[in-house]
Amino acid sequence: MLDFISQTHILLALLGGAFIGIASATLFLVNGRIAGICGMAFSLMATTFARNTWRILFLLGLVGGTFIYHWLSGAPAAPAPDTQWWLLAVAGLLVGYGTSLGNGCTSGHGIAGLARLSPRSLVATLSFMAAAIVTVYITRHVIGVNA
């Protein structure tokens, strides 16, 4: 256990986390908005384009930020998921439906919501973490795929 985790790795995780925290807090402190990424993406489909300028800009920034980091640092791109297409489709449907029904995902509930000390977000975060852990347990250790 933990054999492939180096100290550098932990520092990068903390640093990347701090970037995420700064981004989430900045959007809230300056624009008064919660950095909930699924909510932003889904709003684009529900309301008019003009009211969504900031959401489009944030999402463009999100893609751009990842692109620029790899371009500047030369770090290799994160690999694509190693799985079947139908599983990607099923997972995508569940993530989309679930985050829309539960009003948030890892960024909205897990970071901004917990930082606000929202009880709703705490319950949501614990629920999706638990569901994901159980899912990985079943797929990897009971069925024996995705390992």
Added chain:
Amino acid sequence: MRGFIALLAGAVFGAGLAISDMNNPARVLGFLDLAGNWDPTLMFVMGGALLVALPLFQWALRKQNKPLLAKRFYLPLSVQIDKKLILGAVLFGIGWGLVGYCPGPAIASLAHGYLEVVLFITAMLVGAKFHQWQTRAR
């Protein structure tokens, strides 16, 4: 100006996901796999994020009447912990555990131009659209 802040915050968020390797579904699944070769990375990422965000959010909510460039803080309207919240979170968790993508890293990974990511995001939008449509029909 608010648009610029949104773009900048998005870029810093995207860089953070890339730096911490959260755009890598294998690493996320490694964190969720408690019974396997457990990878604690995600815990440090969330810890790092909350270490910064928690004091700033609390300061904003307690000491500031409004954001720097907007009329008010746009907080979610619902405060109830209900079946919808928990069922939604559980369904999301199952999808997250199947592939290792949550919405942020999936969208950020568009930077790498993978077909898998496009398929996942399309399915995600269809799932959300279905819920929006269901809510409207009721």
